[in-house]
Amino acid sequence: MNVLPASLLFPMQTLSGKGKVTGLLPECAAFGSRGLLVHGRSLAASGVLERILAANPSGLETIPWQHPGGEPTVEQVDALRDVLLSGDVAWVAAVGGGSVMDVAKAAAGLRDAPLPTSAYHDGEPLPSSRVAFVAAPATAGTGSEATMVSVLTNSATGTKKSIRHPSHTARLVILDPDLLTSCPPALVAASGMDAFTQAVESYLSRNATRLTDHLALQAVEDINQSIETVFNGGDDASREALLRGSYLAGLALSNARLGLVHGLAHPLGARFHLPHGLVCAVCLPHVLRYNRDVCRAKYARLADVLGPDVEERVAGLIRSMAVANPFADEVLQDEEEVVAETVASGSTGANPRDVDAAAVRAILHALFSATGSTGA
Ligand SMILES: [Fe+2]
Structure with a gap:
């Protein structure tokens, strides 16, 4: 058995510990002065979103975006890509379950890509991304925070497939057990x-x-x-x-x-x-x-x-x-x-x-x- 895979891919940095997610936005400031915080409905309901936003450092503009729920779709990624382009953001942080992370990861990775998401879902080669992706899982989980993969369904065809590119891998992962409390x-x-x-x-x-x-x-x-x-x-x-x-x-x-x-x-x-x-x-x-x-x-x-x-x-x-x-x-x-x-x-x-x-x-x-x- 080989010791290493032919290609080895890990997130760049991983922070672990109780309460770490409240430091999310100060960490994101290193990636640029404007970014998007993608989250699920439960994060707002539990009050965690409020705590994260309260720690927003001065000079950092953070735009919250709530995932509509359900399994992640190609159409949701297209909608989020539009928001990213119009907002001119440098980073995308996802705090949520696998669906939230997969939609945010794919949209961040495809922000500057020329084709609609369905084209990449159908097999077009993906260009490299320069948008920093940050993940804090609120379920355990798909492991999406650790991978370059987004699993998406095309609602029009019913096809469920993954898209992947090494540049989609998270620059920062935050593992905070407090995020599982309301699961x-x-x-x-x-x-x-x-x-x-x-x-x-x-x-x-x-x-x-x-x-x-x-x-x-x-x-x-x-x-x-x-x-x-x-x-x-x-x-x-x-x-x-x-x-x-x-x-x-x-x-x-x-x-x-x-x-x-x-x-x-x-x-x-x-x-x-x-x-x-x-x-x-x-x-x-x-x-x-x-x-x-x-x-x-x-x-x-x-x-x-x-x-x-x-x-x-x-x-x-x-x-x-x-x-x-x-x-x-x-x-x-x-x-x-x-x-x-x-x-x-x-x-x-x-x-x-x-x-x-x-x-x-x-x-x-x-x-x-x-x-x-x-x-x-
Ligand atoms: Fe799985």
Whole structure:
């Protein structure tokens, strides 16, 4: 196994600690005198937005922009790019969940790009960006703060794909456990299981290296030890561990890619408009079973962290956080299209075991069966 990936990408600086987010704007002042603060509705409701803006240093003009909610779309990115161009901003800071970070990251990265966002979503090469992107995650999480990736849905076509460029990577990340305080339990479960899945998939990825294995295993351990505590209300230590695990999983996936769960999650999430982490959670047991025979040594290492039966521990997490299979009463109308998208996905390409159409069909049939087995 290689020690380093062929290309290694990390955010430039990461600040960690309780209360650190109130120093966000003084940090942003280093990137220019005018910027945009992108946030979700909950940040305003919790009073955190007010605290961040109260620390705005003199001479810095900060424009707040509230994300409209829902999964991040190409259209939202276009709307935000218009705001950025008319405001002539030098930096974009995102304080929020994965949707907020992905829209802000893509808009910052494409501010000076000549084409509409849909063109890049369809595969046009991305130009390099000079706009500084800053991320403070308020869920744990997609790990978007650690990656160059934005996952976007084109509402017109229903296609969910990622855009990526190294210059989109955050110049500054702030990990503040206080931002998780107002995260509702269902969101802790869904986003936390996304982070957990990302940690496991990047660990098992065929592109894994010794460096990413270290990051991914620490992420699995951090998330495993904290997610149920945070789901049940949490304390500073558990929120800090969950946020750290999510970030480490983001670093690992950024440099090792993912696997079949994420290959399935994008087409299924786009069709059923479900939270990404929920789809990941219910697909993970099936994929763990599918990969087991080619990953014996790595499953043994996972067992050191998760207990002797890795699949049973995942099933236990799903049960204890009351994650139900959303596909149990659903009909998949265009199964063969989902199969084709899953097989073609870059995430599926990193899965440790080769994936063919028959394998994807078998997992889909189990997910959409009358019992709606989560494999748990
Ligand atoms: Fe994910």
